[in-house]
Amino acid sequence: MINITLPDGSVKHFEKGVTSMEIAQSISEGLARNVLSAEVNGVVWDASRPIYDDSTVKLLTWNDEKGKNTFWHSSAHLLAEALESLYPGIKFGIGPPIDTGFYYDVDLGDVSLSVNDLPAIEDKMLELAKEKNAYVRQEISKSDAIQYFEEKGDEYKLELLDGLEDGHITFYTQGNFTDLCRGPHIPDTGFIKAIKLTKVAGSYWKGDENRQTLTRIYGVSFPKQKELTEYLTMIEEAKKRDHRKLGAELDLFMFSEKVGAGLPIWLPKGTQLRERLQNYLRDEQEKRGYKMVVTPHIGGKELYVTSGHYAKYGADSFQPIHTPREGEEFLLKPMNCPHHCEIFAHKPKSYKELPLRIGEFGTVYRYEQSGELHGLSRVRGFTQDDAHIFCTQDQLKSEFLNVLDLTTTVLHKMGFNDFTAQISLRDPDNPDKYIGSDENWKAAESAIIEATLESGLKTTTVLGEAAFYGPKLDFMIKDALGRSWQLGTIQVDYNLPERFNLEYVGSDNKTHRPVMIHRAPFGSMERFISILIEHTAGKFPLWLTPDQIAILPISDRLNDYAKEVELKLSKHDIRGFIDDRTESIGKKIRDNELKRIPFMLIVGDKEAENGEVSIRRQGEGDLGSMKVEDFVILFNEALAKND
RNA sequence: GCCAGUGUAGCUCAGUUGGCCAGAGCAGCUGAUUUGUAAUCAGCGGGUCGGGGGUUCGAAUCCCUCCACUGGCUCCA
Numbered sequence: 038m039i040n041i042t043l044p045d046g047s048v049k050h051f052e053k054g055v056t057s058m059e060i061a062q063s064i065s066e067g068l069a070r071n072v073l074s075a076e077v078n079g080v081v082w083d084a085s086r087p088i089y090d091d092s093t094v095k096l097l098t099w100n101d102e103k104g105k106n107t108f109w110h111s112s113a114h115l116l117a118e119a120l121e122s123l124y125p126g127i128k129f130g131i132g133p134p135i136d137t138g139f140y141y142d143v144d145l146g147d148v149s150l151s152v153n154d155l156p157a158i159e160d161k162m163l164e165l166a167k168e169k170n171a172y173v174r175q176e177i178s179k180s181d182a183i184q185y186f187e188e189k190g191d192e193y194k195l196e197l198l199d200g201l202e203d204g205h206i207t208f209y210t211q212g213n214f215t216d217l218c219r220g221p222h223i224p225d226t227g228f229i230k231a232i233k234l235t236k237v238a239g240s241y242w243k244g245d246e247n248r249q250t251l252t253r254i255y256g257v258s259f260p261k262q263k264e265l266t267e268y269l270t271m272i273e274e275a276k277k278r279d280h281r282k283l284g285a286e287l288d289l290f291m292f293s294e295k296v297g298a299g300l301p302i303w304l305p306k307g308t309q310l311r312e313r314l315q316n317y318l319r320d321e322q323e324k325r326g327y328k329m330v331v332t333p334h335i336g337g338k339e340l341y342v343t344s345g346h347y348a349k350y351g352a353d354s355f356q357p358i359h360t361p362r363e364g365e366e367f368l369l370k371p372m373n374c375p376h377h378c379e380i381f382a383h384k385p386k387s388y389k390e391l392p393l394r395i396g397e398f399g400t401v402y403r404y405e406q407s408g409e410l411h412g413l414s415r416v417r418g419f420t421q422d423d424a425h426i427f428c429t430q431d432q433l434k435s436e437f438l439n440v441l442d443l444t445t446t447v448l449h450k451m452g453f454n455d456f457t458a459q460i461s462l463r464d465p466d467n468p469d470k471y472i473g474s475d476e477n478w479k480a481a482e483s484a485i486i487e488a489t490l491e492s493g494l495k496t497t498t499v500l501g502e503a504a505f506y507g508p509k510l511d512f513m514i515k516d517a518l519g520r521s522w523q524l525g526t527i528q529v530d531y532n533l534p535e536r537f538n539l540e541y542v543g544s545d546n547k548t549h550r551p552v553m554i555h556r557a558p559f560g561s562m563e564r565f566i567s568i569l570i571e572h573t574a575g576k577f578p579l580w581l582t583p584d585q586i587a588i589l590p591i592s593d594r595l596n597d598y599a600k601e602v603e604l605k606l607s608k609h610d611i612r613g614f615i616d617d618r619t620e621s622i623g624k625k626i627r628d629n630e631l632k633r634i635p636f637m638l639i640v641g642d643k644e645a646e647n648g649e650v651s652i653r654r655q656g657e658g659d660l661g662s663m664k665v666e667d668f669v670i671l672f673n674e675a676l677a678k679n680d
Numbered sequence: 681g682c683c684a685g686u687g688u689a690g691c692u693c694a695g696u697u698g699g700c701c702a703g704a705g706c707a708g709c710u711g712a713u714u715u716g717u718a719a720u721c722a723g724c725g726g727g728u729c730g731g732g733g734g735u736u737c738g739a740a741u742c743c744c745u746c747c748a749c750u751g752g753c754u755c756c757a
Binding site: 140149150151152153235236237238239240241244245246250251252253255281285286292294298341344345346349350353354371372374401403405406407408409410411415504505506523528555589591592593594595619620621622623624625626627628629630631637639641642643651653658659 | 753
């Protein structure tokens with residue numbers, strides 16, 4: 038007999054070799070039907086795997102992230118089985134679960150797959166799922182495993198096997214499909230009731246663009262049909278919030294092929310929004326001791342040779358601008374820091390001037406790869422809410438905390454509460470990718486880690502994601518479709534001060550090298566606004582939205598009264614417009630609802646007589662009539678609540 | 681940049697076994713209507729079918745190429 042400890046702390050006795058499934062059955066049949074896998078002493082196992090020693094066991098179902106992972110991992114195997122039966126002879130890369138669903142990378146040889154082929158594959162998967170084939174685990178020697186895949190002719194699996202240690206290799210088989218796999222898996226394919234293959238994409242083997250292109254098939258699966266239907270509805274709703282769609286509907290921005298791909302054009306409404314954001318951010322920064330500057334959109338090529346950027350990015354950037362003077366070359370600025378370094382170097386600096394915080398809404402141009410462009414999120418010309426802080430080594434941590442406070446303050450003001458701070462450090466296996474000394478890197482990395490710890494932010498740490506000149510902290514946030522984007526960024530840099538030979542005179546009357554922090558709380562105005570649009574579905578906070586009110590006269594004869602109302606409200610800094618088109622009131626309401634105008638003020642003869650307006654709140658409907666003065670109060674209350 | 685897909689009027693879309701002057705709704709314009717909480721009615725104008733090249737008696741439709749966009753991959757100073 039062995040002792041099994043359950044999450045509630047209770048201990049039950051079972052025969053040696055009991056499975057998690059059997060433990061579930063001992064609790065209830067219903068639970069047993071829903072067990073996907075189990076966490077045994079902290080490791081996720083197959084529910085069907087025998088347990089031989091005293092253990093702590095947590096049964097995992099669809100309600101556990103780890104249970105879902107098992108489910109989706111098994112679904113990837115089912116996809117592979119379906120693919121192999123439909124396209125015999127294909128080779129398999131990897132097929133992991135992801136945040137939502139799973140994918141499998143396959144080499145289809147000469148076959149080219151499109152989304153039109155997916156329904157047939159789904160059907161095959163469902164057919165195989167109905168067979169309720171068990172996922173059977175098998176420990177196998179490395180030589181036998183190699184022999185299996187050599188006979189099958191799957192060089193990808195052989196390459197994966199190459200990195201595995203003999204004695205720790207397992208195969209999983211369900212139906213006619215066997216895969217090299219660590220597991221675990223769900224008991225049988227019958228658990229998978231609903232499947233949607235969502236997209237086909239190219240991917241590089243091992244993520245290396247110099248290696249084979251594989252076909253990646255993405256899918257998502259569920260234990261109940263209803264959950265798939267709900268998921269699909271959610272995706273449809275998310276698409277309605279897409280900033281590219283809303284940006285066009287709300288007349289915020291546009292693109293023009295003639296102007297160029299990835300070069301957003303801000304329309305009047307979008308410009309109002311953007312400038313209000315900038316003003317807000319400028320105020321917050323000036324409160325924190327930043328000094329704003331303006332620098333040109335171009336810079337001499339030597340500037341970027343000095344900074345080191347020309348050597349690293351020159352070939353893949355917008356190419357130099359030439360002038361009538363032979364040999365003279367300028368580059369569109371891809372970042373603001375070299376200009377700011379020149380500002381620092383302009384006059385001798387004393388330690389008394391530090392920290393020096395130089396801020397600029399600086400527009401930069403980067404020749405992003407064509408396949409990368411994406412609405413406002415990834416563009417070739419964008420405006421950073423940039424600043425560079427020059428400080429002493431001692432000031433580094435407090436400056437870092439100051440920036441963390443600024444960033445979290447502005448993100449919260451915008452209603453973003455769900456973001457993570459990603460600490461990006463060096464790839465220890467690839468020191469050649471980075472410039473700067475080892476000591477400096479270590480000092481910078483520990484400064485970031487310490488400050489972030491003190492701030493109490495939700496963090497993740499990723500090795501190998503650092504910039505080439507220093508480690509960084511990025512604020513990651515998700516768009517409507519769950520894709521993760523980097524917004525704000527804070528980067529420590531020991532490199533540029535050296536390259537620009539920046540110095541200050543210390544209290545010891547000796548020269549010292551300042552430390553530099555690059556930081557942008559929004560990242561770029563473009564990307565920030567793209568995320569803001571998706572999070573608010575176009576219903577911007579009242580203080581920020583381009584038009585706060587629309588006055589809708591019921592007929593032409595009320596236009597004069599509408600103007601009176603508009604004038605009164607503008608004296609209270611309430612902005613908007615009169616919709617005096619010769620349209621029915623129903624039509625005007627509909628149009629202004631769709632434009633997400635927060636308040637509609639409907640004025641007819643009754644209102645004009647009494648000095649009133651009839652209020653309609655966007656998305657809520659009629660709030661009844663009130664005096665104009667009372668509306669001002671109502672409006673200011675809504676403003677105060679940051680609605 | 682790579683893989684796959686898409687591109688017809690300002691917008692959403694129909695039209696593809698190649699064949700009369702390429703259609704609809706919305707938007708726009710003109711006129712009528714002066715309207716009470718999500719679309720008033722009528723008339724009119726509007727398209728190099730993404731650009732270029734080719735096949736064909738004939739191309740929106742088939743082929744090549746370039747561009748843009750979409751979904752991923754890679755990249756992101």
